[in-house]
Structure formats: C-alpha cells, structure tokens
Amino acid sequence: MTESYIPTLREVPAEAELISHQYMLRAGLIRKSAAGIYTYLPLGLRVLHKIMNIIREEMNKAGGQEILLPIMQPAELWHETGRWDDYGEEMFKLADRNQRQFCLGPTHEEIVTALVRIDVRSYKQLPIRLYQIQNKYRDEIRPRFGVIRGREFIMKDLYSFDRDEAGLEKSYQLMYDAYSRIFSRCGLQTCPVEADSGAIGGDTTHEFMVLGDAGEALIVYCQDCDYAANVEQAECLYQKPEKAALHPLKEIPTPNVSTIEELTAYLDISPSRFIKTMIFLADNKPIAVLIGGNHKINEIKLQKAVNCTKLELADPATIETVTNAPVGYAGPVGLQIPIIVDYSAAGIVNGISGANKEDTHLANINFERDYIPTKVVDIREAQAGDPCVRCGGTLQTARGTEVGQVFKLGTKYSIPLEAKFLDENGKEKPLIMGCYGIGVSRTMAAIIEQHHDEDGICWPVSVAPYQTVIVPVNYEDEKQRQTADHLYKLLTESGIETVLDDRKERAGVKFKDADLIGYPIRITIGPRQLKEGNVEITVRESKEQIVVPVAEVHNQLLTLLS
RNA sequence: CGGGGCGUAGCGCAGUUUGGCUAGCGCGCCUGCCUUGGGAGCAGGAGGCCGGAGGUUCAAAUCCUCUCGCCCCGACCA
The missing domain is CATH 3.90.960.10 (YbaK/aminoacyl-tRNA synthetase-associated domain)
Structure with missing residues (x-):
C-alpha cells in the first residue's frame, strides 16, 4: 500500500453534495478534471471493472456480442436520421481540418445501424445483438452529483436487430431479465418503471430505478399492484364530471x-x-x-x-x-x-x-x-393519491436514479438508414431494433448511495475494489510484520484480492481509511490477539468481529466472502 | 439560459464591508524526537502570480469594468 496511489481525503470537498460523490472523492476513487468530467483512480477503476465484468457476463449470456464503436462519428449519419438537429445543444460537435463535421457520440444508434446494414442481408442472420462498453458525451445543461450526471460517462449499450415484433419482444425480455440480474449482482435494489423514451425514440420503454431521496427522477408506483412509472410517463385516468346544477357566470x-x-x-x-x-x-x-x-x-x-x-x-x-x-x-x-x-x-x-x-x-x-x-x-403530472391506471389502487411517489433503460425502437433508425434484410419470401423489410443502456459509472455511485454508513462506503463483495485489507497495528513490529506478510502472500496467492496497509501510520488512521474505502473484510493484526496466535476479522458492513487463529484466516474468509 | 453563491497553499476556510507594513488559520505534506488498537504530541520546515485581463490609487486579495472557472436552485435531459 505504501506504493499504491490511494489518496484519501479527511475533509469533504466543498463541491460534493451527495454522499456518493463525497465518498468517491474522499476514498480516492475519482478526481474531477472539469465539470462533469472525471478521472478514475486505481480503486475507482477496479470497481468499474468489476461492474463491467458482471455486465459482460450477463450480456454474453443473453446472446450479446461485444464490439467497440467509435466515439467520434461523422455528421452525415446523424443527418440521415434527423438527429443532428433534434439532439441539439446537448451534442458535442466538432470539425476536422477540412471542416468536415463530427460529433462525440452521445449514443450510438446511428453508427451501429450503419454497421449492421453493411453486413446483414438475410433473415437467416437474425437476431443480432451487439453491445459495447464505451464513453458517451453529452453536453449536459447542468452536470451534477459527481459521476451521476456527467458530460463524459461510461455506458453499456446493446442494440438488438430482429426480423419482426415477436423477435423484438424476445430480445426485450431477455435484456429486461438480464438487467434485473446485473443490478442484483451489483448489490443494487432496483425498480423497473414505465418511462418516456425522450430523444432515443420508440414506444415501449422501461427505466431501472435505484430508489432513494437523492434521485433526480420522480416515480409513481401502485400500492396494490406492480404498476410503476416515471412521472414523465405516468398516465392519469379520466375523471367523470361531478353532477351538479350549472350556475350562471x-x-x-x-x-x-x-x-x-x-x-x-x-x-x-x-x-x-x-x-x-x-x-x-x-x-x-x-x-x-x-x-x-x-x-x-x-x-x-x-x-x-x-x-x-x-x-x-x-x-x-x-x-x-x-x-x-x-x-x-x-x-x-x-x-x-x-x-x-x-x-x-x-x-x-x-x-x-x-x-x-x-x-x-x-x-x-x-x-x-x-x-x-x-x-x-391527459396532460397532468401524476401525483401521490391518484388512482392507479391498472387496478384503481392508490399511487405513491418516490425518487429514483436511473441506472438503466431498455427501449423498443422498432424501425425509427432502420428505415431512415435503410438497414434492411430479405425475409424467406424474398421480401425486403426494415430491421426491427431495440436498444438497452446501462450507465456504468452512474451505477457505481448508485451502489454507494445504497451501501454506506457514517464512516464510509460498505462495498458489496461483488464490486469491492479489493475484498480484504490487512491492517497490522504496527508494521514496524517484527512479529506483526511477519504475520501480515504471511497472510498477504497466502490470501493473494489463493485468489483473494487483498491490500496490505504497510504504511507507517498510527492504527487509527489505517482503520479510518479502511472504513472510508469500504473493503468488505478487514484483518487486524495487533499485539493483544497475536500473543495467542490470533488475529481479528471485522466485517465492514455489519461491524461484526471475530477472533481467529492465523491458520484459520483463509477458511474464514472463504466463508465470509461467499 | 434565468435566479443565487463561490474562486486566497493539496483539502477546508478567515481576511474583502471600511484599500495600508512580511497574506493568515486548521488539516495534509517534508525533517527530527516521541508515540503505536480508532484521523496522537513536541520542535523545525516547504508550499500562494489571492482564478485571469484591464482600470482607479502613493498603495489593491480588498474598489470598478470585462472575462474564465466551479457549485446550488430552476427550466431541460439518461
């Protein structure tokens, strides 16, 4: 650890308001470069990679194939769909030395459709599901909440190409289910809600919301059935006029x-x-x-x-x-x-x-x-107490942060971009598309929003930057050092991601940092227990402590981390 | 883009109203001593174009003009 780049901060940077933002800065996960633009430091990047790998596994399982599309995209494609103008001020635009126009991709429907139209000719090639994990650029009116609303951010986006509505339905369901698994594996409680499709387009769309007061979105949900919707979308019922005599004006x-x-x-x-x-x-x-x-x-x-x-x-x-x-x-x-x-x-x-x-x-x-x-x-905003459009029950409101969204696009891009295939009757048809995004960097912040306490982050094991930290109370002490080095070597070699805090700091400093960073397990090596040949294992989230002989540490960890 | 606020050491801030000597404090950082189970103590030290440009003045962190950046609320958006 003396050689690691893990700069923690004691004080809360003034710019950060949200807990997740504060902890990400303080724990040395990110540093700001400009408004809405961040550098990921080693610990932050490790978490990001954990999340990405979970996403990859689930995407591959759901028939996705990973590709990497360009960030810089030619304007022509965007003119073809009309979104060069529709996307408006939010798009970062630039020109090359010959004044050819480009944008930094805020999303990738155009370019992926243009890719597929080159190579897909027949229904026999369908369905195709392509995804990437890539930076996106949106010149947000107001970047805020650290990595939650950035101008540069990391997104996983998958695009499905099917021959018909039934195929799209299947792709959509596959993704919907994969998303549920991804978020749950990340330790996130999410709630899928019906939503508006905004600039992406299409009709059916669901957003995956992480509920919490810090959320930017307002959602309504029914107490009596599983209806839930973003207020942007939530429908309101027609109310019958009251029966009363009409009075004169x-x-x-x-x-x-x-x-x-x-x-x-x-x-x-x-x-x-x-x-x-x-x-x-x-x-x-x-x-x-x-x-x-x-x-x-x-x-x-x-x-x-x-x-x-x-x-x-x-x-x-x-x-x-x-x-x-x-x-x-x-x-x-x-x-x-x-x-x-x-x-x-x-x-x-x-x-x-x-x-x-x-x-x-x-x-x-x-x-x-x-x-x-x-x-x-119906043009009013749904509010708490309204009747549910599905079952007539009562609606409640909650706030949420959107971490993923799935869209049925249909032919919104395939028709203008002429992405077509021949069906078994030799008839030319437009591809039926869907797109499915996960805000990867934002997911990291959302996890912290759901997993923290007053001392710092409490990472779920699945996304923790390291699973274990070894804290010798005094690394200068010969016996403590030997034990610490021994355990570090043992655990690392057995595949448990471990950090050894060998810094020449007082114990309190090391404990504070360990709590702030949020390693799920801490192994404390101190003179008291070591006399008996024991060390202490502390679970970050529950603060539960057990004393175990050095020889049993490995087994204990395997149990605790599973 | 409208409203509000802030730019002074790596971080958090004071000083600006009422211009005036060498620009301060806490934390962090470096050296030494000491200490070692929850952000210790003592001593010494490094670190500032006071966001930038222009102006007013004998004199500007402080007053004026312009500019850039950042944060919050709103509109807008994933």
Whole structure:
C-alpha cells in the first residue's frame, strides 16, 4: 500500500453534495478534471471493472456480442436520421481540418445501424445483438452529483436487430431479465418503471430505478399492484364530471390576487375548484392549457398531445396580447386560441378561472357551455393519491436514479438508414431494433448511495475494489510484520484480492481509511490477539468481529466472502 | 439560459464591508524526537502570480469594468 496511489481525503470537498460523490472523492476513487468530467483512480477503476465484468457476463449470456464503436462519428449519419438537429445543444460537435463535421457520440444508434446494414442481408442472420462498453458525451445543461450526471460517462449499450415484433419482444425480455440480474449482482435494489423514451425514440420503454431521496427522477408506483412509472410517463385516468346544477357566470374582483395559492387563501375555496389556465407557445404559436388548480402540467405529455417540437411557457407580452390581461388572469372564456383541456379541468363544474381582465376572475365556468375545448386529453403530472391506471389502487411517489433503460425502437433508425434484410419470401423489410443502456459509472455511485454508513462506503463483495485489507497495528513490529506478510502472500496467492496497509501510520488512521474505502473484510493484526496466535476479522458492513487463529484466516474468509 | 453563491497553499476556510507594513488559520505534506488498537504530541520546515485581463490609487486579495472557472436552485435531459 505504501506504493499504491490511494489518496484519501479527511475533509469533504466543498463541491460534493451527495454522499456518493463525497465518498468517491474522499476514498480516492475519482478526481474531477472539469465539470462533469472525471478521472478514475486505481480503486475507482477496479470497481468499474468489476461492474463491467458482471455486465459482460450477463450480456454474453443473453446472446450479446461485444464490439467497440467509435466515439467520434461523422455528421452525415446523424443527418440521415434527423438527429443532428433534434439532439441539439446537448451534442458535442466538432470539425476536422477540412471542416468536415463530427460529433462525440452521445449514443450510438446511428453508427451501429450503419454497421449492421453493411453486413446483414438475410433473415437467416437474425437476431443480432451487439453491445459495447464505451464513453458517451453529452453536453449536459447542468452536470451534477459527481459521476451521476456527467458530460463524459461510461455506458453499456446493446442494440438488438430482429426480423419482426415477436423477435423484438424476445430480445426485450431477455435484456429486461438480464438487467434485473446485473443490478442484483451489483448489490443494487432496483425498480423497473414505465418511462418516456425522450430523444432515443420508440414506444415501449422501461427505466431501472435505484430508489432513494437523492434521485433526480420522480416515480409513481401502485400500492396494490406492480404498476410503476416515471412521472414523465405516468398516465392519469379520466375523471367523470361531478353532477351538479350549472350556475350562471359571475365576475369576482380579485385585486392583486393571481396565483392559485393566493386565490385559495383570498376566496377560501379549495384549489380543486379552480381551473388553472396557462398560455404556452407550441412551435411559437400560442395555445391555452387548462388544468385543475390542484395539479401540475406534465409538459412531455402536453408536447405529445399537441404534437409540436418546441414547447415553452409564453412570455408575459404574449400572454397580455392573447388574454388582454396581465399574467395571472387568463381564463378559457372568450379566448381565440386553441384550448387544450386536461381531464382534471374538463370535470370541474362551476369552476373558477381568470376573466381575461385585470384583477378579475370568473366563477361558475362550465365545460362546453362557456368554452369549446380544442382537445380533451391527459396532460397532468401524476401525483401521490391518484388512482392507479391498472387496478384503481392508490399511487405513491418516490425518487429514483436511473441506472438503466431498455427501449423498443422498432424501425425509427432502420428505415431512415435503410438497414434492411430479405425475409424467406424474398421480401425486403426494415430491421426491427431495440436498444438497452446501462450507465456504468452512474451505477457505481448508485451502489454507494445504497451501501454506506457514517464512516464510509460498505462495498458489496461483488464490486469491492479489493475484498480484504490487512491492517497490522504496527508494521514496524517484527512479529506483526511477519504475520501480515504471511497472510498477504497466502490470501493473494489463493485468489483473494487483498491490500496490505504497510504504511507507517498510527492504527487509527489505517482503520479510518479502511472504513472510508469500504473493503468488505478487514484483518487486524495487533499485539493483544497475536500473543495467542490470533488475529481479528471485522466485517465492514455489519461491524461484526471475530477472533481467529492465523491458520484459520483463509477458511474464514472463504466463508465470509461467499 | 434565468435566479443565487463561490474562486486566497493539496483539502477546508478567515481576511474583502471600511484599500495600508512580511497574506493568515486548521488539516495534509517534508525533517527530527516521541508515540503505536480508532484521523496522537513536541520542535523545525516547504508550499500562494489571492482564478485571469484591464482600470482607479502613493498603495489593491480588498474598489470598478470585462472575462474564465466551479457549485446550488430552476427550466431541460439518461
């Protein structure tokens, strides 16, 4: 260890907020090079390799074949699928000396499809499942949480090519199952959730979430069945309108009261009685969006509902032009722009919304009587307490970090890139694709989030950088040194990954570092036990200690590590 | 990109409001002594273009302008 590069830090670097980020820096696993870009130090790299090997084993078992695609990719391919522009600012773009355009691959669908179209001609060659473990580059708006959202990160991505939907279904299921095994072998508890496919595309997709408060994603899950979904995707049920007599419209003065929160307090009426009217710009054209006052708009669902490529909240000037009133007093009655109505708003009888007039709201607004909806759709964000779309049970929310995602892509890439094959009837067909990613570097952080205590990391044996650390209390002591050297040699030769802390440090320092780094097993060699020919074995996670004769250490370890 | 904050020794920070002598503290690092079961003690030491550029001033870590970087919240995203 005196010759190892394991620089631990006593103090928490100011930049790190998440536990996993702090421990990765302190335990000497990573060092930052720029925002969202990290160097892996020897211990960090060992963990990474452990995770990669688990992934490789499971991918190979599931019919995957490893390849290595280029990081630098020509722009032409991305133009063919339209993603050169669609991916937008998030892509690192560069030009060579002749001004040919390239990007640093944020993902590899284009290039792998272009590969397969060269060589695959016949249904007899299918299915094909190719994967790689490779760096990805995404110019994130905001890199954060250390390695969890980096601009350079390591991903395993597998692409499946099948002849038909049934084949895709099989590939998808194989990957789904492999992912469950991979994460469980890494010691991670994950929860697969239905998700939105974002810039990758396709219809069916699941994300594998590591649950925890630090997670960036919000998910909903059903208490009564196994339904779980990212809120980006989670559907909400249509609610039947209340049955009540319709009252005539009535203006109510609301001076300087415009937010739902203020209105609730000012009028002493529950938020669910309000119809929130928001003005958006969909491809730069204003639309009004109506939603129940106690709900939030899910912009992803909204964007799909209005089928636009750019969606943003309207600026105050636009709102004033459209509603003839300052921000905060928009309502559906009399609006001359398309009105998109969420289920939650459509069901409100005698609702309250803005009057399109400064300092005024309108009461007793009713669907179809007072405004004609352009569309009635599900565009709200699911929330705790909602009924489950599957079984009607009650939904709960939780936070999660996404460590993997599986997509059914279909022909989104094979058609524009003309990746085709001949079926047994000699008919030309596009390949049916799926893609399956695991954030490898992020997985490492997620494991720490789930396996740590106040002293440091508690690595699961399967991914620990080393399984065992030998700590002689005083390595200068002749007897201790002999025992330590003997055990180190014995264990190493028997295939147990072992570190010998031969540093000239006081025992406390060595213990602290061992706990911080999180070796699953520590063997302590001290004068007290050594007098009797014994050493102490400590299990990091449980802190359980046993005293064993030197001769039995090896056997004990085999038991503890299995 | 909007809002907030921070750049001073490897790490954590003080000093900046109110300009003023050689820029400090803790940890870490080096040497020696001592110590050796949970981040010891004593003594000595090395280490700074005070993020960068320009300006104001007799004088700038400190004031002004510009710039670069980093962190947090949001929008966006895996």
